[in-house]
Amino acid sequence: MPSHYGKMKKKKPLTKKQKSLPKSLQRKIKNIYKTYSLYKHTRNTITSLDKLLLDLNKSRKSGFSINEAETFDYIHGIGSAILDSQGRAIAGISISGTKGTINLKTIPDLSLKVMNTAKQISQRLINN
Secondary structure (H helix, E strand, O other): OOHHHOOOOOOOOOOHHHHOOOHHHHHHHHHHHHHOOOOOOOOOOOOOHHHHHHHHHHHHHHOOEEEEOOOOOOEEEEEEEEEOOOOOEEEEEEEEEEOOOOOOOOHHHHHHHHHHHHHHHHHHHHHO
16 A cells, blocks of 8 residues: 555454444435335346345445446446545445456456555545
């Protein structure tokens, strides 16, 4: 890591319960879902509340999200949250590419790079 980012504090790993979406957040998402329709853009678009909650839980546990051509055919992406000093998501960072560049073979390496970049930005915001 470049020295101009300073030392990042090591945090204790989250417990299984902490990695799950809090019930209060699930209720908020369900209330939003009642007033907003998830339109199908491609065959991979998440349009059900159950699938959305599963995907959000998976993203929270892994530290990154994957877009597998959910908005545009052939466009894939990886994103990670930028957190404030309270650990709340305040922004995000992502990369996009074709299936040829973002796929099962490249996701492990690319997701680490995206998460590390998000952590560096988070730390820099916290330190300023």
